[in-house]
Amino acid sequence: METFLQQLINGLTIGGFYAVVALGYTMVYGVLKLINFAHGDMFMWGTLAGWGLLTTVLAGLTDMDLVAILVTAVLVMAFIGMMGMTIERVAYRPLRTAGRLSPIISALGAAFALESVARNVSHARWRTYPEGLLKGLPTLRLTDKVAVSGLQILMLVVCAAIMIGLYLFVQRTRVGTAMRAVSLDHNVSRLMGINVNRIISIVFFIGPALGGLAGLLIGIYYGSFNFTLGWVFGLKAFIAAILGGIGNIPGAVLGGFILGISETMVVAYGPDIGLANASAWKDAIAYVLLIAILIARPTGILGETVAEKV
Amino acid sequence: MNRTLARLVRPWMWQLLLVLLALALPLMPFMDRSRTSLAVLAGIYVMLGLSLNLVVGYAGLFQLGHAAFFGLGAYTAAILSIERNITILATIPIAALVAGGAAILISKPILHLRGDYLCIVTIAFGEIFRIGVTNNAFGITGGANGLFGAGRPELPLPWVEPVPAVTLALVLALHIFLTRRSGYLLRWGGAAVIAAGYYLPPLILDHKPLFLVSMVMAVSVVILGSVLRDHRVSARGQMLALVAVVLVFGLIMAAGSDSLVTEIEGNLDKYFRVEDPVKVLGAELTPVVFKRDARPYYYLVLAFILITLVGMRRLQNSRLGRAWLYLREDQVAAEAMGIDTTQVKLAAFAIGSAAAGVAGVLYASRFTVVAPESFNFLQSVIMFCIVVLGGSGSIPGILVGTLGMVVLPELLRDVGPTFLYEGINPVLILAVLLGGYLYSARHRLRGAAVESGAVAVAFFAPPLLLGEPALSVIGMFMVLAAIIAIPLVRRRSHNALPWVAGALAVYVVVMLLIGKGLGPDVEREISAFRIMDWRDGLMGVAMVVMMVLRPAGIIPERRRGIVVSAVAGANTSQQAT
Numbered sequence: 042m043e044t045f046l047q048q049l050i051n052g053l054t055i056g057g058f059y060a061v062v063a064l065g066y067t068m069v070y071g072v073l074k075l076i077n078f079a080h081g082d083m084f085m086w087g088t089l090a091g092w093g094l095l096t097t098v099l100a101g102l103t104d105m106d107l108v109a110i111l112v113t114a115v116l117v118m119a120f121i122g123m124m125g126m127t128i129e130r131v132a133y134r135p136l137r138t139a140g141r142l143s144p145i146i147s148a149l150g151a152a153f154a155l156e157s158v159a160r161n162v163s164h165a166r167w168r169t170y171p172e173g174l175l176k177g178l179p180t181l182r183l184t185d186k187v188a189v190s191g192l193q194i195l196m197l198v199v200c201a202a203i204m205i206g207l208y209l210f211v212q213r214t215r216v217g218t219a220m221r222a223v224s225l226d227h228n229v230s231r232l233m234g235i236n237v238n239r240i241i242s243i244v245f246f247i248g249p250a251l252g253g254l255a256g257l258l259i260g261i262y263y264g265s266f267n268f269t270l271g272w273v274f275g276l277k278a279f280i281a282a283i284l285g286g287i288g289n290i291p292g293a294v295l296g297g298f299i300l301g302i303s304e305t306m307v308v309a310y311g312p313d314i315g316l317a318n319a320s321a322w323k324d325a326i327a328y329v330l331l332i333a334i335l336i337a338r339p340t341g342i343l344g345e346t347v348a349e350k351v
Numbered sequence: 352m353n354r355t356l357a358r359l360v361r362p363w364m365w366q367l368l369l370v371l372l373a374l375a376l377p378l379m380p381f382m383d384r385s386r387t388s389l390a391v392l393a394g395i396y397v398m399l400g401l402s403l404n405l406v407v408g409y410a411g412l413f414q415l416g417h418a419a420f421f422g423l424g425a426y427t428a429a430i431l432s433i434e435r436n437i438t439i440l441a442t443i444p445i446a447a448l449v450a451g452g453a454a455i456l457i458s459k460p461i462l463h464l465r466g467d468y469l470c471i472v473t474i475a476f477g478e479i480f481r482i483g484v485t486n487n488a489f490g491i492t493g494g495a496n497g498l499f500g501a502g503r504p505e506l507p508l509p510w511v512e513p514v515p516a517v518t519l520a521l522v523l524a525l526h527i528f529l530t531r532r533s534g535y536l537l538r539w540g541g542a543a544v545i546a547a548g549y550y551l552p553p554l555i556l557d558h559k560p561l562f563l564v565s566m567v568m569a570v571s572v573v574i575l576g577s578v579l580r581d582h583r584v585s586a587r588g589q590m591l592a593l594v595a596v597v598l599v600f601g602l603i604m605a606a607g608s609d610s611l612v613t614e615i616e617g618n619l620d621k622y623f624r625v626e627d628p629v630k631v632l633g634a635e636l637t638p639v640v641f642k643r644d645a646r647p648y649y650y651l652v653l654a655f656i657l658i659t660l661v662g663m664r665r666l667q668n669s670r671l672g673r674a675w676l677y678l679r680e681d682q683v684a685a686e687a688m689g690i691d692t693t694q695v696k697l698a699a700f701a702i703g704s705a706a707a708g709v710a711g712v713l714y715a716s717r718f719t720v721v722a723p724e725s726f727n728f729l730q731s732v733i734m735f736c737i738v739v740l741g742g743s744g745s746i747p748g749i750l751v752g753t754l755g756m757v758v759l760p761e762l763l764r765d766v767g768p769t770f771l772y773e774g775i776n777p778v779l780i781l782a783v784l785l786g787g788y789l790y791s792a793r794h795r796l797r798g799a800a801v802e803s804g805a806v807a808v809a810f811f812a813p814p815l816l817l818g819e820p821a822l823s824v825i826g827m828f829m830v831l832a833a834i835i836a837i838p839l840v841r842r843r844s845h846n847a848l849p850w851v852a853g854a855l856a857v858y859v860v861v862m863l864l865i866g867k868g869l870g871p872d873v874e875r876e877i878s879a880f881r882i883m884d885w886r887d888g889l890m891g892v893a894m895v896v897m898m899v900l901r902p903a904g905i906i907p908e909r910r911r912g913i914v915v916s917a918v919a920g921a922n923t924s925q926q927a928t
Contacts, residue, residue: 076467131839132895139902141466142739145413149732150894157888272728276474283471325482328475335472336460 043186048309054193056301057200061255062278063293065248071224071288072244078148081275082155083249087256088266090117106174121253122246129245159268169265204294277327286344377649387645394652396757400737400749401659402706408744410699411679413470416477417734420450420704422726424711429501429721439502439716450708451701458700485723497722501715508637510562522569537586541593548597552604560615568600622647742904751905760886777823788834806833809855813862821877
């Protein structure tokens with residue numbers, strides 16, 4: 042029971058990251074019906090940019106680690122947000138009428154380009170974040186064996202704040218309403234006086250900015266990363282978005298948590314149920330889960346069944 | 352004049368020319384060992400492109416996990432060859448069955464998913480396959496290192512009976528089947544002519560190795576006939592062509608029998624290892640095993656490509672092929688026409704995957720090592736790009752796509768950064784880049800020429816002023832950025848020139864400062880630059896640029912029925928301004 046609780050907490054933390062990255066996928070899919078394959082790599086760029094800032098420019102601030110991290114977070118979010126807007130402008134906007142195949146290739150191309158630059162910038166090595174970041178946070182002891190580290194609490198709080206904030210933003214503000222309108226129909230939105238291109242640009246700022254923030258947080262959480270992080274983590278986050286029903290913000294959050302928890306649980310209990318090297322198979326869990334859920338519910342758990350427009 | 356030329360040059364002549372070029376390619380002087388090897392790899396990718404084209408191009412399904420079926424074929428061949436000692440070419444039907452069967456099992460539950468969901472599920476299957484073989488699933492895949500020691504292809508020595516007789520029987524059966532709608536003359540008369548042209552020269556000249564030439568003759572007659580029929584050449588024309596080819600081959604054999612035989616026997620020693628005869632189904636066969644040299648592999652792969660191509664053409668014009676076409680253009684309408692869309696999609700998946708499995712066998716036999724990393728997601732993406740970049744559904748497009756995605760990156764390996772600024776090379780590269788830009792902006796040539804001039808000046812100024820030719824490597828990136836950026840700026844403000852001039856001036860100043868600051872270090876820094884490190888990135892940028900410039904691919908397939916595509920366009924409800 043105690044291991045279970047501990048694994049549940051670990052799973053929730055990982056799930057929170059999946060959820061925040063999944064939000065970026067789901068928002069873009071909502072407005073453009075496009076799988077933004079570059080999103081995972083922008084997330085990785087968040088980790089990379091955060092590492093770059095914390096080890097060079099802001100290295101002197103590590104005594105006041107919260108301040109340093111706040112400054113880094115703002116800079117990383119601005120940088121990755123701009124990156125997202127640029128990619129949309131260069132790689133996606135010219136292809137908006139070009140059918141379904143071409144934007145997929147273009148998105149994959151953007152992902153490759155981002156990953157290649159990151160590989161060369163980091164010289165394809167594992168990079169480590171400065172030691173001792175946020176280690177001063179108090180650990181919450183639930184029982185003797187179950188502990189929630191301060192880092193985990195912080196991560197969960199930030200992820201929850203992002204999700205709730207984004208939900209309120211989309212549901213309550215004018216821009217959020219415009220986003221929902223654009224995701225329903227571009228032409229009608231335009232008739233209603235919505236500047237569709239501007240809304241899409243905003244989506245491409247917010248999604249990657251949140252992804253970049255998640256990247257920074259995961260860098261701090263794990264302590265080390267390399268350039269392949271974006272692809273693996275990004276793909277799994279996208280799967281989380283699909284699990285919950287793509288285009289749907291609560292769905293992305295739900296999918297993220299389901300994925301995070303099932304991964305940690307399988308790794309923890311795999312040996313008990315006969316799966317000897319469960320951790321080697323960890324990456325396959327997301328895919329198996331995806332296939333199982335899509336066979337049962339073709340539009341995801343919270344997805345609505347929409348008849349395809351003819 | 353032009354008109355007459357167009358009437359004389361029929362499409363099939365181009366196809367024939369292409370096949371002849373492909374046949375002659377390894378004999379060209381520039382094809383050294385490594386390039387022939389690369390040509391074999393490219394050939395395998397052409398096969399993969401053709402097989403994926405069936406799924407993506409014809410049936411319009413998204414498949415980003417094709418590498419898994421390629422891998423299934425390769426692993427099946429390697430396991431059977433290593434564990435059961437089955438000669439590797441004999442595993443082709445098994446590998447095709449395994450890959451095709453797996454495709455049916457896997458895709459049955461997911462085919463009802465819509466485009467993007469299907470895409471992500473195929474990625475998921477590809478990844479599960481990769482993780483499975485990396486973790487040594489069932490204990491037979493050799494884990495992360497893969498399997499070593501798959502056999503090289505073995506063929507029976509072609510001129511020892513019963514091989515010539517069996518080959519002739521197969522060819523004649525094919526000929527008779529393919530000409531079943533033509534007259535008696537072409538069908539039976541043609542068969543008689545082929546048989547005579549096949550058996551008489553080697554027997555009369557008493558040189559058994561000439562049977563090899565006879566086989567080439569027989570196969571080319573059948574392929575030529577198939578192409579001619581495809582282009583609706585009359586039965587009399589086909590018969591004439593048949594007789595002409597048989598006669599030409601007969602004359603070649605008669606005129607050069609001795610030198611041909613020495614040539615054949617010399618090549619046999621050079622490229623093959625002759626083994627002791629074995630008994631197969633009561634017949635005594637002498638196996639000849641491929642050596643490491645790439646040339647025989649090239650012809651093996653080419654043969655498979657030609658067979659696949661002929662199969663594709665015939666599929667395309669069949670009932671199933673037309674069903675795929677309707678399905679791609681409009682699923683709802685196709686359903687209304689009584690097409691069982693699930694069955695038809697399943698057929699596309701199964702046939703395409705089986706063909707990929709065959710390509711996997713060729714891969715295993717060529718490299719004799721099968722490892723998980725050869726079948727990862729990047730490979731699936733490369734295959735997908737081969738189909739889509741070239742123009743989805745178009746066969747010449749697949750050739751262009753393979754050149755761009757497989758051959759070009761490999762050739763880049765030889766190109767060091769010094770190559771980029773040696774002698775006249777910077778001028779040539781600039782000419783190609785700006786020529787491409789001028790072509791894309793040909794509707795406003797004058798403005799584009801002025802912009803190109805400005806870009807060229809900015810390109811040459813820093814290296815010439817500082818006497819550091821190495822700086823032109825950075826200039827090439829500037830030129831690329833400029834020709835991508837100028838159209839974007841132009842969309843904002845009509846006159847882009849002030850912006851272009853300003854940006855270029857800034858570039859020149861920055862470059863001069865960098866050049867002055869680094870001094871002699873420039874050359875060292877730049878020659879440490881390894882273009883292979885950036886290969887994926889360059890590929891990615893090229894993918895984006897190609898799609899933006901030509902969304903339908905480089906050589907798009909000619910669509911049938913404009914009305915259909917117009918309706919399909921209205922579907923998406925996502926028109927940009």
